[in-house]
Amino acid sequence: MDTPPNADAKERQTSYGAPHGSDPQRPVHGGHPPARRRSLVLRLIVTIIVLGLLGVALYGFNTFKNKAISDYFANNKPPPTPVAVAEASVRNVAKYLTSIGTLAASRQVVVAPEVAGRVLQIPFESGARVKAGDPLVQLNDATEQAELLALKAQARLAELNLDRARDLRRSQATPQSSVDQYQAQLDEINANIKRNQATIAQKLIKAPFEGELGIRQVNVGDYVSPGATLVTLTDLSRLYVNFTLPEQTLNALSIGQKVLINSDAVTGRDFEAQITTIEPQVSAETRSIKVQATMDNTARLLRPGMFANVRVVLPPVANALTVPETAVDYTVYGDSVFVVGSEKTQDGKDQLVANRRPVKVGDRAENQVEIREGLKPGERVVISGQLKLSNGAAVSLAESNPLVPPSTLPKN
Numbered sequence: 001m002d003t004p005p006n007a008d009a010k011e012r013q014t015s016y017g018a019p020h021g022s023d024p025q026r027p028v029h030g031g032h033p034p035a036r037r038r039s040l041v042l043r044l045i046v047t048i049i050v051l052g053l054l055g056v057a058l059y060g061f062n063t064f065k066n067k068a069i070s071d072y073f074a075n076n077k078p079p080p081t082p083v084a085v086a087e088a089s090v091r092n093v094a095k096y097l098t099s100i101g102t103l104a105a106s107r108q109v110v111v112a113p114e115v116a117g118r119v120l121q122i123p124f125e126s127g128a129r130v131k132a133g134d135p136l137v138q139l140n141d142a143t144e145q146a147e148l149l150a151l152k153a154q155a156r157l158a159e160l161n162l163d164r165a166r167d168l169r170r171s172q173a174t175p176q177s178s179v180d181q182y183q184a185q186l187d188e189i190n191a192n193i194k195r196n197q198a199t200i201a202q203k204l205i206k207a208p209f210e211g212e213l214g215i216r217q218v219n220v221g222d223y224v225s226p227g228a229t230l231v232t233l234t235d236l237s238r239l240y241v242n243f244t245l246p247e248q249t250l251n252a253l254s255i256g257q258k259v260l261i262n263s264d265a266v267t268g269r270d271f272e273a274q275i276t277t278i279e280p281q282v283s284a285e286t287r288s289i290k291v292q293a294t295m296d297n298t299a300r301l302l303r304p305g306m307f308a309n310v311r312v313v314l315p316p317v318a319n320a321l322t323v324p325e326t327a328v329d330y331t332v333y334g335d336s337v338f339v340v341g342s343e344k345t346q347d348g349k350d351q352l353v354a355n356r357r358p359v360k361v362g363d364r365a366e367n368q369v370e371i372r373e374g375l376k377p378g379e380r381v382v383i384s385g386q387l388k389l390s391n392g393a394a395v396s397l398a399e400s401n402p403l404v405p406p407s408t409l410p411k412n
Contacts, residue, residue: 080352080396083385085340086324088375093320094365096311097252099291101243101261105304106294107209107235111136112227114202119222126216130207130233137218137230139203144196151193158186211235234304239297241273243310244288253278258313259293266301275312322368327381328361335361337375338382338389354382356391 117139124136162182168174214232218224241261245253259273273295282289293310295302302308327337338354345351359374375381382389389395 078394080394081354081385081388082398083338083340083354083382083389083395084398085380086327086383088321088323088371088377088379088381090319090377091322091368093317093322093363093368093370095314095317095363096260096365097245097249097314099243099245099310099312101241101293101308101310103263103302103304103306103308104240104242105234105236106238106240107211108304109208109233111205111207111230111233113137113139113205113224113230114226115139115199116223116225117141117203119218119220119224122216122218122220124213124216124231126231127213129210129212131210132207134207135204136207136213137205139205139224141200141203144200144203148193148196148200151189151196155186155189155193158182158189162186205230207233209233209235210237236300236303237296237298239295239302239304241293241295241308241310242290243293243308244283244286244290245312247282247287247289249312250282250289252314253289253291253312259295260311260313261293261295262309263302263306265303265306271295271297271302317363317370320362321371321375321377323371323375323381324383325364325367325369327383328359328369329356329386334358337371338386339375340380340382340395352395352397354389354391354393354395356389 119137120140121138122136123138124130124134130136162179162185165174165179165182169176169179211233212235214234216231217229218231224230241259253275255275255278257275259275261271261273262269263271273293275291276294277292279290291312323337329336329338336356336358339357340352340354342350343353357374360372362370362372364370382395385395385398
């Protein structure tokens with residue numbers, strides 16, 4: 001029996017369109033049943049509400065915390081920082097050309113023999129002060145003294161022979177050549193005497209000038225060669241100061257110009273000198289000028305070879321604004337100072353505050369710094385205590401400056 005084509009299509013639709021055991025007449029849907037969908041929506045709403053409540057609570061907690069912190073810091077401000085201050089004042093500022101120099105003796109020699117010999121006497125002590133011509137070392141000159149006696153005897157005989165030849169010449173009993181021969185012999189002997197006396201003098205070594213001796217380098221009995229070091233002799237009454245300056249300073253230098261010198265060996269004191277020599281040539285390697293100043297050292301406080309800080313005195317700058325050197329804060333970002341002023345607080349009271357202000361500095365001298373820009377006369381600047389300050393920090397005036405040492409110290 002033939003099956004209608006529509007019947008096969010209905011059977012396929014029935015087998016594939018609905019699950020087994022279901023009503024073939026019930027409509028088919030692709031999602032969850034309505035009851036389950038309503039449950040998911042309800043859960044989503046509850047989750048959103050809970051998250052919203054948590055967000056509100058967190059926001060309220062942060063707001064409360066920030067307000068509490070603000071109230072704490074507002075009611076617990078640190079006390080004002082004690083600082084020492086000084087006023088910017090107008091004064092004449094000394095100007096200098098600074099350099100590093102070396103001290104040298106005006107006269108210094110190494111005492112050495114001109115001839116060889118054995119040391120016979122040393123009539124000095126190490127470190128003694130001697131005058132010009134004082135004997136220092138006596139070398140053995142016995143041989144030269146004996147030769148001198150022999151030469152003097154030969155000279156007397158030559159004089160007698162010369163006198164006889166002259167008498168005979170007057171009577172025409174001898175030729176003039178005999179007189180000339182005896183005269184030449186006498187002159188030669190006298191020359192040998194002078195040479196021998198010079199050798200004897202060289203073996204007595206004397207001080208060439210007044211000064212102070214160093215450490216003795218020989219002992220009695222030593223055999224010394226020409227040029228061997230016996231002792232050093234230094235004149236400490238006057239010293240030279242050798243230093244260099246840039247070529248740009250040439251027009252500011254002149255002979256007789258005052259120079260101030262200080263050394264680490266003698267702290268807290270300046271020594272005066274005067275420029276005595278300016279090198280006529282500029283060094284091609286360093287583009288600098290060699291300068292020499294001369295100073296009096298009769299007190300003998302300084303020694304040759306010492307390091308020296310040199311300041312060539314220039315005409316001072318009049319009416320310059322200055323502050324103590326400790327007031328300036330030098331950084332890679334620029335120089336600045338803390339200026340102390342009065343401001344009103346929230347409760348209407350006056351409060352001292354320190355504000356950082358950039359400045360342009362000039363020359364420094366005598367623990368003062370020239371301020372060319374950034375300050376006005378009379379303004380107060382902090383000179384100690386800056387390390388604890390920030391811009392706008394409250395300050396109080398200290399009773400004393402901790403950077404100034406006390407005048408007297410307690411005795412143990």
